[in-house]
Amino acid sequence: MKHILVVDDEKNIRDLIEKYLVASNYKVTTYGDAKYLVEEVRRLSPDLIVLDIMMPNSNGLDVCKEIRKFSEIPIIFVSAKDEEFDRILGLELGADDYLSKPFSPRELVVRVKNIFRRLNNKPKEDLIKIKDILIDKERRSIRVLDQTLKTTQKEYELMVYMAENANHSLSRDQMIEEVWGYDFDGDTRVVDDLVKRLRKKLTSLDSSLTIETVWGFGYKIET
Template sequence: MLNHIIVVEDDPNIRNIVEAYLKKEGYRISVAETAELALELAEKEVPDMWIMDIMLPGMDGYALCNKIRQTSEVPIIIISAKDEEIDRILGLELGGDDYLTKPFSPRELVARVKRLFKRWNPQTQPDMQAAVKQMDLEAGDLQLHLGERRVYWHEEEVEVTAKEFEMIVILVQNPNRAFSRDELLTQVWGEDYFGSDRAVDDLVKRLRKKMEGIPIETVWGFGYRFRMDEE
């Protein structure tokens, strides 16, 4: 099945151009002029990628990006007239995978779409599941079922995103080892990720919120480790 992309853009000219170029490349495209409408479209068919403007009527692109990242790790490309560094950093820290400033070349957008899909396609990059042994991991009150990608905390299943799962597996497989933020950024997001390492802090914060008391310790000024007391 062709990859499905939702394009969220309130400018009809830009929306139509983006839709035409992506359809020409063989993608299935759904378009929306507001974030609210886009979320309705996503409920009917989950997209494989989002392309969104920041300045939208109603819910803006930052809020939409943040909402998507609560449940999904699919690629997000942000397109915006805001070209200040702080705007790019904010967009990436909220979960965007790429940031394109208006005006932009439709061909450049297509190239970035292809690059992201290549990075995220499990057939063209090493799959995290293939890199770990297909067995369950247990660390105190935490159980990880690698084959099913399920997480249990105090015997209760916890819903986690793909990146949350990858992060916790890396930490649990290396108990008491301190990982720098850069190491975690590379292992979870990939070597070509160019966002801030605050993305690591945000991911750890989400894991701690979902699993209160999980022994992920902050190594101040460096990174994080999963504390396991030796018997």
């Protein structure tokens, strides 16, 4: 189930948005201001944010800039300001969409679904996101929140293979065939050594992702 954060200082708007999103089978967490939103995004790794721009003690534009330093999570701005400049500024700062108040909650739900549909239609090999991990295959990089996970070539290839097959138990033989090739004649313990190194690196960056051992078989990553 997709998890959406709704941030607005008007309780009636928060409640209305939550009602329609929950009815559309989304998990929703609401906030009356964005004071601790950056920390919450790091902690919860949500799938999308509906963010008001003008709130007491916080500005949605500034919060968006901070989030964009470490995450590409979709953001939909909602605002009572309907000037073209504000809409363009919001989009330039990295927002994925912009709705002016008052708006139809049904329209918001449609826009949320459209964003998820676009994300789902992205080629699988481009971006892989699991919990607080973002793998960019084009750049051959792995990010844990705002930090780079430094890996060797084989560590990277193994991480990608497990991430692409998340929630599936993978045998050591499968991993060797995928990462080292069918003609590899070494010991399967090389997989254990690689997994051990990846676990240590993930732990050092406080990642919430874990590589689970499937005893007597291999490993898997749970989403």
